[in-house]
Amino acid sequence: MNIGDVAAQSGLPSKTIRYYEEIGLVKPARDPNGYRSFSDANVHVLTFVAHARALGFSIDDCRQLVALWENQSRASADVRALAQSHLQQIETKIADLEAMRATLSDLIRDCAGNTRPDCPILERLADQS
Amino acid sequence: MNIGDVAAQSGLPSKTIRYYEEIGLVKPARDPNGYRSFSDANVHVLTFVAHARALGFSIDDCRQLVALWENQSRASADVRALAQSHLQQIETKIADLEAMRATLSDLIRDCAGNTRPDCPILERLADQS
DNA sequence: ATAAGGGTTCCAGTAACTGTAAGGTCAAGC
DNA sequence: GCTTGACCTTACAGTTACTGGAACCCTTAT
Numbered sequence: 001m002n003i004g005d006v007a008a009q010s011g012l013p014s015k016t017i018r019y020y021e022e023i024g025l026v027k028p029a030r031d032p033n034g035y036r037s038f039s040d041a042n043v044h045v046l047t048f049v050a051h052a053r054a055l056g057f058s059i060d061d062c063r064q065l066v067a068l069w070e071n072q073s074r075a076s077a078d079v080r081a082l083a084q085s086h087l088q089q090i091e092t093k094i095a096d097l098e099a100m101r102a103t104l105s106d107l108i109r110d111c112a113g114n115t116r117p118d119c120p121i122l123e124r125l126a127d128q129s
Numbered sequence: 130m131n132i133g134d135v136a137a138q139s140g141l142p143s144k145t146i147r148y149y150e151e152i153g154l155v156k157p158a159r160d161p162n163g164y165r166s167f168s169d170a171n172v173h174v175l176t177f178v179a180h181a182r183a184l185g186f187s188i189d190d191c192r193q194l195v196a197l198w199e200n201q202s203r204a205s206a207d208v209r210a211l212a213q214s215h216l217q218q219i220e221t222k223i224a225d226l227e228a229m230r231a232t233l234s235d236l237i238r239d240c241a242g243n244t245r246p247d248c249p250i251l252e253r254l255a256d257q258s
Numbered sequence: 259a260t261a262a263g264g265g266t267t268c269c270a271g272t273a274a275c276t277g278t279a280a281g282g283t284c285a286a287g288c
Numbered sequence: 289g290c291t292t293g294a295c296c297t298t299a300c301a302g303t304t305a306c307t308g309g310a311a312c313c314c315t316t317a318t
Contacts, residue, residue, distance in 0.1 A: 004264065014265090019306060033314060035265055044255065051254045056229045059305065069251045076248035080240045083250050087233045094226045097219050100185045104216045111209045119205035121212050122198045125180045126173065133295065143296090148275060162283060164296055188274065 001038040010046045017046060025049060025063065057086055130167040139175045146175060154178060154192065186215055 007014045020026050021036070026045050028036040038046075045066055052062045064082060068074045110120040136143045149155050150165070155174050157165040167175075174195060181191045193211060197203045239249040 002265075013307085015307060016305085018266090023305090033265080034267095035314080044257070047257060048254050051256070053305090055233055055254075056226070065251070065254065068248075069255060072246060074246045074248070075244045076240055076246065076250075077242040077244065079248045079250050080237060080242035083233060083237050083240070087230065087237060090226050090230050090233065094223060094230065097185070097223045097226070100183075101216065101219050101223065104184055104212055104219065108209060108212050108216060111205055111212070113206040113209035115204045115206065117201060117203045117205065119197075119203070119208045121205075121208050122194070125177050125184075125194065126198060127180070128173070128176060131296075142276085144276065145274085147297095152274090162296080163298095164283085182274095 001043065003036050003038070006038045006043055006046060009043060010050050012046060012050050020046065020049065023059065025059070025066070055086075056090060061086060130172065132165050132167070135167045135172055135175060138172060139179050141175060141179050149175065149178065152188065154188070154195070184215075185219060190215060 001009075003014045003017055006012075006017060010017070012020075017026070018036075021028060026038075026042050026049075028038045028042050031037045048066060048069060049062045052065050053059075057065065061082060065079070068079050068082075107121045107124055112118075130138075132143045132146055135141075135146060139146070141149075146155070147165075150157060155167075155171050155178075157167045157171050160166045177195060177198060178191045181194050182188075186194065190211060194208070197208050197211075236250045236253055241247075
């Protein structure tokens with residue numbers, strides 16, 4: 001399979017697939033003309049990575065997940081731990097963003113949003129205390 | 130004021146302050162020995178930027194916010210629009226993260242997390258459908 | 259022969275810093 | 289006068305995960 005077909009099948013841009021090869025996530029063979037030749041196993045790895053990325057796992061996490069996936073004698077606890085730690089980070093991010101959202105929407109609510117220059121948003125950002 | 134004092138006062142690392150000078154957010158004078166010399170106005174800008182960054186505004190947003198702040202004849206509507214659009218992005222991010230969280234916690238809940246290799250998390254990631 | 263639509267590599271750019279190295283300056287203490 | 293330590297300086301590389309672009313090769317159809 002050529003890279004374009006893999007892109008269509010996995011949903012990943014060709015550019016990204018080449019990048020994944022560059023960083024060693026996938027190692028397609030090469031045809032005599034230099035084109036990458038993807039095996040079914042290669043495509044499965046890429047699809048797997050695409051799914052993991054969509055859940056917000058980092059490339060490094062993906063590397064570990066692929067290794068666990070390919071390791072027949074893995075312990076599900078290891079996968080779970082990885083996912084758990086990632087979930088934790090997501091929850092932290094959500095909390096941070098929700099705090100920002102709360103502050104921002106308060107400020108926006110208090111801002112007249114007219115042609116006058118007085119603005120509680122700027123006042124708050126400029127607050128030295 | 131030297132950079133160390135400004136760092137202490139603004140809460141920003143010296144490194145970051147130097148970076149902000151490099152990208153033109155702040156333009157401190159220089160002492161004869163080459164040290165940066167920050168005016169009160171410089172420090173106010175940096176504090177302002179620190180606050181805006183803490184609310185998740187991008188550097189580019191910060192640039193515009195500082196410009197509005199320094200413009201006596203600004204319209205509060207312009208500030209509000211900027212904040213509104215930023216809030217929108219934050220809400221999108223929160224929604225994305227919440228979707229990830231939902232999927233992830235379902236998967237984690239279904240994973241035994243023991244020494245056996247069978248794992249619904251990996252199964253889901255590997256799912257071709 | 260040529261044109262379209264693949265494929266290839268390599269280099270630069272993105273956001274917002276952070277780390278590190280190599281070196282200059284200043285005030286205090288011996 | 290000299291050293292030590294804390295501060296300051298610049299410059300360059302590295303981070304994350306790609307993305308865009310240029311220049312060029314391969315294949316197939318007309």
